[in-house]
Amino acid sequence: MKISKSYLILIVLLLGSLTGNSVYAQYAPGAQLPGLSGSGDYDWQRGDKGFLRYVGNSLSTPIDRRSYSIITGWPNEERFRVSANGTTSIIGASDGMPALNFYNSWLYYLGSIGFPNEELTISGLNGIRINPSKQNKIFITAAQTTVFNPLHLSLKGFYANEGVTFKMGRNQEPLMNSSIVDKRLRIGSKSGIGFWGDGNVEMNDVPNLGVRANGTVSVSNAITMCIGRNGDPTIQGEVNGKWLRIGGKKGVAFWGNGNVSNEDTPHVLIKENSLTIGQVTNSGYALNVSGSIYTEKNGIKTYFGRDSDNQSAWIGTDSKHGLYLGTNGNSCLYFDADSRNTYIGIIDTSVSKIRQELKTKYGLFVAKGVLSEDYGIGPQSSWSDFVFNKDYALRTIPEVEEFISENNHLPDVPSAKQVAEEGYSQHDMNKILLQKIEELTLYTIQQQKEIQELKTELNNLKK
Structure with a gap:
């Protein structure tokens, strides 16, 4: 004893x-x-x-x-x-x-x-x-x-005032703290570390926060943070059919240059119902972009932004592909990449049926027609005043009659068949019609002279 x-x-x-x-x-x-x-x-x-x-x-x-x-x-x-x-x-x-x-x-x-x-x-x-x-x-x-309660366990190192402390902290909450300056608090396990915040550390196999052996951090097996392909940091939602929700009361901001702690203006800002990319003067729209928008798929490159001189807005393709503008799922306007022509009410399959010489000759093709209160024409070619030149070879009336008998239309005027197949130029037609009017004027003047001569001869015979 x-x-x-x-x-x-x-x-x-x-x-x-x-x-x-x-x-x-x-x-x-x-x-x-x-x-x-x-x-x-x-x-x-x-x-x-x-x-x-x-x-x-x-x-x-x-x-x-x-x-x-x-x-x-x-x-x-x-x-x-x-x-x-x-x-x-x-x-x-x-x-x-x-x-x-x-x-x-x-x-x-x-x-x-x-x-x-x-x-x-x-x-x-x-x-x-x-x-x-x-x-x-x-x-x-x-x-x-x-x-x-209360627990206070201290593990001290070489210096008495430095070490790891386990105790009850503020509001009687368990606390673990390291007071060693310039040293990390290391917690490790070969198979990973799990943290439970619901008290089910003994019963629940899925931790609320887990650090796996490969360095992956998981939140309730619903969110995974890891180093992904090419060493890129990755955040991924793991629940099928569920969103990965990221939110903030003032919005969500993203920086792409590593200055997330220093810059005031984010590169991307999602706030309420708007998305802002870059720095803009007015962010009151659903999409606000500082710069240009570029899309590419199947080789089709679409560009929305400014022209090369940064002086004007520009919408179009940056590849050899046409561009549609439409409404309600229907094409209203089509721009052809080959001839740079504009087609209104015509789709690309109909454009392919138009003869190449017409595409070369004309720049605007309109289906159904054009209704306008007025429009002007600014031709670069000459007008029809050449009819009044002294060396103009005006056909005689018998010659005109003979031409009509053979061709069934006036000289210099396209036939109905030609118009149906090729169409006609409004300017050229106006020029031709003016030419015919001027020729009729010359015929009228010539006939008036002949009438006046006949009147003179008739008056002489009556004497």
Whole structure:
């Protein structure tokens, strides 16, 4: 029973640091115990199986050498020492066996303390309790670990004011904090780390926040953040049929140059029902773009923005493809890439049926016709005043009659067949009609002269 009490005293001393008390240690970590040799050694109850040794009978013996020591085994190995300075030491067996075992009054094994592989090991048959009668007690059992409020556990490093602290923080919330300057708090596991915020850490297999072994961060297995293809950071929603929602009360802003912390104007801003790209003077529309819009698919390059001189707006294709403008799913206006002609009410399949010479001759093709209050023509060719030139070869009336009999239309006027096949130029037709009017005028003048001559001859005959 004396030995059991000594063990109990020793346990209280060893666990004192965990219960808020302190134990005085004379020797630095890793230091070798002083030897027991010297004058004044005194052996008490010496025997083959062990004995108690008293060392340092003289005051000249250093205080750390004056001690009681238990010697046991063969060849006389020291196992237990209490020094005069208050240091208590247990010398473990060389084979890694526990330095201290605990039994009840029926010699039933309860637990042990030892240093296998030079590591402090504390084990209990059914668990370990620290400060069981205090408010900040800790129970470690086979089933679970329970930390009672308030917990304050500090792991200190080389400097006494730096380390990792586990305690109850603000609003009685568990807190883990590192006070080591310029050093990260490392938490790791070979298979990953999981965090649960709903209290189901034992029952729920899906953590609210997980860090997988490959570095992927997951939120409830619904959102994944990882390093994707070509080393690009990636955020992905993992729930089929569900959106990945990203929002902010003032909007959502994106930067593409890494200056997210320094610039005030985002490159892309989503705010309420508007999307703004770049910096614009008016962002009150659904889509606001500073610059130009460019799309490309199947080789068709569409451009909406400014011309090459940055002086005018420009809408069109940047590839050899036509451009449609329409409404209600129907084409109203078509621009041909080959001839750069404009077709109103005509689609590309109908355009392909128009003869090339007409496409070369004309620039605007309109289906159904044009209704206009007025329009002007600015021709670059001459007008028909050449009829009044003195060298103009005006056909005689018999010649005109003969031409009409043979061709069934006036000279210089396109036939009905030609107009049906080729159409006609409004300017050219006006020019031809004016030519005929001027020719009729010349015929009328000529006839008037002949009439006047006939009148003169008739008047002479009447005399």
